[in-house]
Amino acid sequence: MAKDVGxxxxxxxxxxxxxxxxIVVNEPSVVAINNKTxxxxxxxxxxxxxxxxxxxxxxxxxxxxxxxxxxxxxVQEMLRFFLQKLNLKTxxxxxxxxxxxPTNITSVEQKAIREVAEKSGGKQIFLEEEPKVAAIxxxxxxxxxxxxxxxxxxxxxxxxxxxxxxxxxTSESVKVAGNSWDNDxxxxxxxxxxxxxxxxxxxxxxxxxxxxxxxxxxxxMDIRGRDLVTGLPKTLTIESDEIEEAIHDSLFxxxxxxxxxxxxxxxxxxxxxxxxxIIMTGGGxxxxxxxxxxxxxxxxPVLLTENPLDVVALGTGVLLESSSSKKRWWF
Ligand code: ADP
Ligand code: MG
Numbered sequence: 001m002a003k004d005v006g007x008x009x010x011x012x013x014x015x016x017x018x019x020x021x022x023i024v025v026n027e028p029s030v031v032a033i034n035n036k037t038x039x040x041x042x043x044x045x046x047x048x049x050x051x052x053x054x055x056x057x058x059x060x061x062x063x064x065x066x067x068x069x070x071x072x073x074x075v076q077e078m079l080r081f082f083l084q085k086l087n088l089k090t091x092x093x094x095x096x097x098x099x100x101x102p103t104n105i106t107s108v109e110q111k112a113i114r115e116v117a118e119k120s121g122g123k124q125i126f127l128e129e130e131p132k133v134a135a136i137x138x139x140x141x142x143x144x145x146x147x148x149x150x151x152x153x154x155x156x157x158x159x160x161x162x163x164x165x166x167x168x169x170t171s172e173s174v175k176v177a178g179n180s181w182d183n184d185x186x187x188x189x190x191x192x193x194x195x196x197x198x199x200x201x202x203x204x205x206x207x208x209x210x211x212x213x214x215x216x217x218x219x220x221m222d223i224r225g226r227d228l229v230t231g232l233p234k235t236l237t238i239e240s241d242e243i244e245e246a247i248h249d250s251l252f253x254x255x256x257x258x259x260x261x262x263x264x265x266x267x268x269x270x271x272x273x274x275x276x277x278i279i280m281t282g283g284g285x286x287x288x289x290x291x292x293x294x295x296x297x298x299x300x301p302v303l304l305t306e307n308p309l310d311v312v313a314l315g316t317g318v319l320l321e322s323s324s325s326k327k328r329w330w331f
Contacts, residue, residue, distance in 0.1 A: 005088065005122070006316020007099045008133075009079065009113070011064040012155025012178060012283060014044070015313035016082060019320055023313050025082050029155075031074045032060045043081045052198040064102065064156060065179065069109055076116045083120035097122035098316045100133045103159055103173050128319065130154075130312060131161035132168060134281040137315025138305040142166055147269025148276065151258060151294070151302075152312075153284030155179045158254045160261045162269060170264040172257040176250040178284040181206055188246035190228070193236055197225035210243035212251055212289040217241075240288075251290075255297045262298065277301035281311045 006017040009029075016025035027044030034041055035057045042050065050060040063074035088095050097117045101110070110127055117125045135142050135150040142148050142163040152159045155178045161171035185202040189195050201223050209219035217240040227234040258278075262270065278300055280291060285308050294302040305311050 003088075003095050004320040005086070005095045005097045006313060006320055007079075007097065007117075008130075008312035008316065009064075009075070009099055009101045010154050010312070011062075011102060011157070013309065014078065014082060015310065016086065017313040017317045018086065019317065022317075023310060024086065026310075026313075027082070029064050029075075029078065030060055030062050031078050032058060033074070035059055040077055040081070043078055051200065068102065068156070069105055072109060072112060076112065079113070079116045080120055083117070088121035094121050094123035096124045096126070096320065098126045098128060098320055100128050100130045100312050100316060102157060103130055103171075104157070128316075129168065131159045131171060132163060132166075133315035133319065134159075134312050135161070135163055135279065135315070136318050137311030137313070138279045138281050140279060146276075147265065147272035149261070149265075149273045149278040149300075151254075151278060151280045151285070153177050153254070153280065153282040153287075153290075155283070158257065158282075158284065160254075160258045162261060162265050162273065164269055169266070169269060170261050172261050174254055174257045176253045177282075178203075178206075180250055181210075181247045181284070181287075184250055185210075185243060185246045188242070189223075189225070189236075189238070192242075194228040195223075195225040195234060195236055196228055197223055201225065205238055205243055206247070206287065209238065209240045210247070210288055211240045212244065212247075212287050212293040214241050214244045216289050216292075251293065255294065258294070258298055262300070274300055277303050279303055279305050281305045281308050283309045 004019040008015040014029050018024050028048040030047040032042040032047035032050045047060050061074050063071040069075050114125045131150050131152050134152040140148045143166045145165050148163045150161055157173050157175055158177040159173045162169045182202040185205050209221045211217035219240050220237050222237050224235050291302045291304050
């Protein structure tokens with residue numbers, strides 16, 4: 001029998017879940033190519049390790065960098081690469097594939113993603129909205145007539161959604177999430193210290209010493225970069241509160257979006273949300289102190305799901321499972 005396949009095509013990470021086998025692919029959304037020949041040199045982790053370290057004619061591309069598909073051909077190549085590895089096409093059967101992609105992709109892009117999945121061996125292809133699948137993966141009972149609110153913070157976008165009876169009631173998506181925080185940190189250090197650091201360093205600062213609330217974390221980290229005045233390498237020590245300063249405005253852009261969604265939510269559903277709390281998913285939700293900051297600002301309990309990076313992939317698994325029973329709800 002064909003194994004059903006669920007794909008979380010994220011801006012930062014691609015995860016693939018195969019029914020009965022669990023998550024079989026979990027790699028960064030990065031492709032390394034040779035500029036001259038167009039040849040693909042590496043995909044995923046191997047390509048990520050090349051970011052910022054490639055010689056002239058090799059580029060490591062994040063094809064979905066800013067919450068939109070920036071380089072569609074590369075997204076296709078990346079998806080094809082991962083699917084080929086799984087050997088989905090067998091002589092007897094072909095799997096159903098459920099793909100979760102960024103909320104704001106165009107219908108042309110949707111069609112092309114379907115085509116890649118079909119060519120890679122999918123029999124039926126379903127596309128689904130990410131916040132919904134994230135909520136399912138986080139164990140929320142979104143098919144009941146009650147209000148459920150989820151905030152998914154990925155690399156490119158933060159998606160806020162209120163769901164009831166299996167559908168999105170109100171939602172908002174902002175393009176400030178994990179990647180833009182990294183960029184905020186990079187710019188902050190450039191402004192304050194005249195030091196240019198790489199993307200991977202700024203991400204490490206965010207994860208290792210960052211905090212969403214000032215005065216709550218007291219870590220330090222040594223970083224290396226290029227001094228913009230002398231042009232020479234230099235080492236500096238950065239503290240937790242500086243990271244909060246750097247990302248403060250972006251955090252509040254996201255909080256404003258969440259407030260908007262709450263304001264637009266019908267009162268009965270709001271009452272449910274106050275009772276149940278808001279669930280945060282996605283890698284960005286793991287930022288130190290973020291659940292506390294969100295609860296304080298939104299005046300509603302905010303909880304972090306158990307596996308923030310895996311919930312969407314796990315949610316695709318749950319959906320594919322439930323569709324093989326009688327409730328084939330998406331047709
Ligand atoms: P996407 O769905 O867009 O692929 P993910 O849900 O995989 O995104 O989350 C990726 C983002 O999560 C990245 O920006 C990464 O830096 C961030 N991230 C991962 N771990 C942490 C952590 N412990 N603290 C803060 N951010 C984190
Ligand atoms: Mg995601």
